[in-house]
Amino acid sequence: MMTLFFLLLFAVVSVVSAADDAFIGVNIGTALSAMPHPTQVVALLKSQQIRHVRLYDADQTMLLALANTGIQVVVSVPNDQLLGIGQSNATAANWVARNVLAHVPTTNITAIAVGSEVLSTLPNAAPVLVSALKFIHSALVAANLDSQIKVSTPHSSSIILDSFPPSQAFFNRSWDPVMVPLLKFLQSTDSYLMLNVYPYYDFMQSNGVIPLDYALFRSLPPNKEAVDANTLLHYTNVFDAVIDAAYFAMSYLNFTKVPIIVTESGWPSKGDSTEPEATLDNANTYNSNLIRHVLNHTGTPKHPGVAVSTYIYELYNEDVRPGPVSEKNWGLFDANGVPIYILHLTGSGMVLANDTTNQTYCVAREGADLKLLQAALDWACGPGKVDCSPLLQGQLCYEPNNVVAHATYAFDAYYHNMAQAQGTCYFNGVAAITTTDPSHGSCIFPGSGGSNRTMVNGTSLAPSSNSTSSDCASQYFYGGGAFVSSMIVGISIWSVVFL
Ligand SMILES: *[C@@H]1O[C@H](CO)[C@@H](O)[C@H](O)[C@H]1NC(C)=O
Ligand SMILES: *[C@@H]1O[C@H](CO)[C@@H](O)[C@H](O)[C@H]1NC(C)=O
Ligand SMILES: *[C@@H]1O[C@H](CO)[C@@H](O)[C@H](O)[C@H]1NC(C)=O
Ligand SMILES: *[C@@H]1O[C@H](CO)[C@@H](O)[C@H](O)[C@H]1NC(C)=O
Ligand SMILES: *[C@@H]1O[C@H](CO)[C@@H](O)[C@H](O)[C@H]1NC(C)=O
Ligand SMILES: *[C@@H]1O[C@H](CO)[C@@H](O)[C@H](O)[C@H]1NC(C)=O
Ligand SMILES: *[C@@H]1O[C@H](CO)[C@@H](O)[C@H](O)[C@H]1NC(C)=O
Numbered sequence: 125m126m127t128l129f130f131l132l133l134f135a136v137v138s139v140v141s142a143a144d145d146a147f148i149g150v151n152i153g154t155a156l157s158a159m160p161h162p163t164q165v166v167a168l169l170k171s172q173q174i175r176h177v178r179l180y181d182a183d184q185t186m187l188l189a190l191a192n193t194g195i196q197v198v199v200s201v202p203n204d205q206l207l208g209i210g211q212s213n214a215t216a217a218n219w220v221a222r223n224v225l226a227h228v229p230t231t232n233i234t235a236i237a238v239g240s241e242v243l244s245t246l247p248n249a250a251p252v253l254v255s256a257l258k259f260i261h262s263a264l265v266a267a268n269l270d271s272q273i274k275v276s277t278p279h280s281s282s283i284i285l286d287s288f289p290p291s292q293a294f295f296n297r298s299w300d301p302v303m304v305p306l307l308k309f310l311q312s313t314d315s316y317l318m319l320n321v322y323p324y325y326d327f328m329q330s331n332g333v334i335p336l337d338y339a340l341f342r343s344l345p346p347n348k349e350a351v352d353a354n355t356l357l358h359y360t361n362v363f364d365a366v367i368d369a370a371y372f373a374m375s376y377l378n379f380t381k382v383p384i385i386v387t388e389s390g391w392p393s394k395g396d397s398t399e400p401e402a403t404l405d406n407a408n409t410y411n412s413n414l415i416r417h418v419l420n421h422t423g424t425p426k427h428p429g430v431a432v433s434t435y436i437y438e439l440y441n442e443d444v445r446p447g448p449v450s451e452k453n454w455g456l457f458d459a460n461g462v463p464i465y466i467l468h469l470t471g472s473g474m475v476l477a478n479d480t481t482n483q484t485y486c487v488a489r490e491g492a493d494l495k496l497l498q499a500a501l502d503w504a505c506g507p508g509k510v511d512c513s514p515l516l517q518g519q520l521c522y523e524p525n526n527v528v529a530h531a532t533y534a535f536d537a538y539y540h541n542m543a544q545a546q547g548t549c550y551f552n553g554v555a556a557i558t559t560t561d562p563s564h565g566s567c568i569f570p571g572s573g574g575s576n577r578t579m580v581n582g583t584s585l586a587p588s589s590n591s592t593s594s595d596c597a598s599q600y601f602y603g604g605g606a607f608v609s610s611m612i613v614g615i616s617i618w619s620v621v622f623l
């Protein structure tokens with residue numbers, strides 16, 4: 125009786141603590157013209173309470189700087205050393221001796237990432253990939269470190285084909301001769317599948333099929349969620365859909381017990397003219413939401429409650445990386461350790477960069493169609509019951525007198541009237557959530573935490589009971605009232621299949 129009780133208790137405790145293991149880490153790329161010294165890097169990690177990092181190599185100075193910090197480290201076998209290691213057990217043992225055994229336990233190395241996106245970027249090395257993992261692993265076994273140091277290899281999610289609906293996803297079959305023994309190895313060594321997940325690229329490559337909000341973990345109206353017709357699971361973000369696609373692709377090969385860890389995910393904060401969604405706001409939104417999502421143990425629709433630990437790409441902006449502007453702007457910090465943006469993490473139980481507020485606003489989407497904006501403004505000030513009186517001539521928010529500014533005010537007021545509820549910043553796609561306070565001068569927006577907050581009278585924050593008439597609303601509109609306010613905002617059935 126007693127034994128059973130303790131067994132049950134233990135079972136409950138171990139499930140909970142498994143969930144508590146979910147963490148957020150960061151990748152440390154070093155392609156900076158002024159790469160901070162490893163001691164400065166470690167000082168930044170400590171000040172930001174970052175306790176998990178992944179290195180792209182096994183730099184000795186960096187590993188020494190990380191000693192006795194409690195920070196858990198993933199070291200990597202760079203792709204250019206993979207062929208040698210995959211072809212020689214002795215070379216592998218040597219690599220482990222030099223880069224791992226020399227540093228543990230003072231530096232807490234918890235995993236070895238063997239190569240990076242080998243199948244998609246270095247297919248020539250694919251035939252030796254699994255041997256490389258096995259050779260590295262046997263060196264760890266010989267040193268009795270195999271239970272504390274896991275061996276795996278990060279994959280690009282591009283090896284998963286037909287990834288929506290997730291239940292139909294499978295690994296590119298050309299790679300079955302590698303994936304099957306790889307998964308066998310991961311399962312038998314209690315390791316995990318390492319996956320790089322980039323909703324940014326999925327969004328960019330979808331030609332508008334994937335809504336930005338879906339890539340950014342923003343609330344979608346329920347009728348816009350993507351539903352997997354086979355499983356009836358609802359997907360509210362691209363990240364979860366990709367993770368579940370990977371779970372399904374593994375189970376298609378009969379592997380159901382291999383957990384997933386995301387070795388890279390992020391969003392660039394700056395891009396060139398062909399990368400309009402590489403913005404500070406979007407990067408902040410993606411990474412803040414990603415961190416909350418992971419630490420909240422929401423899990424995915426297929427495996428609710430099973431959080432997928434994730435390494436954010438990346439710690440620093442790497443200014444000397446080749447390629448488009450976005451390539452140099454994935455970082456959370458610049459070379460001086462100054463945050464590129466302040467993440468909004470209140471309530472997530474983690475400080476990454478100082479979190480000042482988690483306030484959000486609803487604004488007119490940049491480049492939105494002016495007629496749709498006007499129709500939405502019309503609806504907000506009419507049936508939407510927003511008190512639009514501050515937009516009247518002579519009132520605080522009249523200037524600038526244009527449809528974008530007026531719609532922004534009305535959208536934000538509606539969004540806050542609705543307590544920022546899911547789907548209330550949509551307006552037929554012409555609205556967007558931002559973390560930047562759109563208040564200007566003495567026009568203070570609903571939800572603003574600005575110092576002028578007290579100047580706003582309560583009535584402007586709540587729907588006025590007698591402002592429902594749409595004909596009196598027409599006076600708030602810029603450019604005349606050519607529009608009928610009967611337009612139904614926020615309803616459009618979205619039944620496109622992603623990817
Ligand atoms: C290293 O990290 C592991 C995993 O969390 C932990 O159990 C262990 O105590 C750490 N070791 C040291 C020396 O800090
Ligand atoms: C590879 O080397 C390890 C020691 O690093 C040894 O235990 C193992 O037996 C070797 N395996 C083969 C196939 O030679
Ligand atoms: C599958 O992988 C092979 C080998 O790398 C590649 O040639 C092919 O284009 C891939 N198929 C798809 C649909 O991506
Ligand atoms: C998976 O298991 C099923 C049932 O045992 C079997 O029919 C199928 O061939 C297996 N698939 C693979 C890829 O091993
Ligand atoms: C955490 O998850 C719960 C349920 O999944 C959700 O209601 C809540 O808003 C989440 N909290 C944060 C901070 O994301
Ligand atoms: C973050 O907080 C620390 C300690 O409160 C402070 O010293 C530092 O200046 C803050 N950084 C930013 C960017 O606000
Ligand atoms: C942040 O958001 C949470 C949940 O939405 C809320 O409970 C909390 O009060 C907010 N904090 C601030 C500073 O606005």
Ligand SMILES: *[C@@H]1O[C@H](CO)[C@@H](O)[C@H](O)[C@H]1NC(C)=O
Pocket residue numbers: 563564565566574575576
């Ligand atoms: C507050 O309002 C005053 C006058 O109404 C204005 O001059 C000032 O810039 C406003 N401050 C902020 C932070 O918006």
Ligand SMILES: *[C@@H]1O[C@H](CO)[C@@H](O)[C@H](O)[C@H]1NC(C)=O
Pocket residue numbers: 520579580581
């Ligand atoms: C708020 O109400 C007071 C009187 O209750 C009025 O004098 C003031 O102008 C109002 N302020 C705004 C911003 O409407």
Ligand SMILES: *[C@@H]1O[C@H](CO)[C@@H](O)[C@H](O)[C@H]1NC(C)=O
Pocket residue numbers: 589590
């Ligand atoms: C309608 O608004 C006017 C002026 O804002 C106010 O005096 C009146 O009491 C309101 N009527 C109702 C039914 O709330």
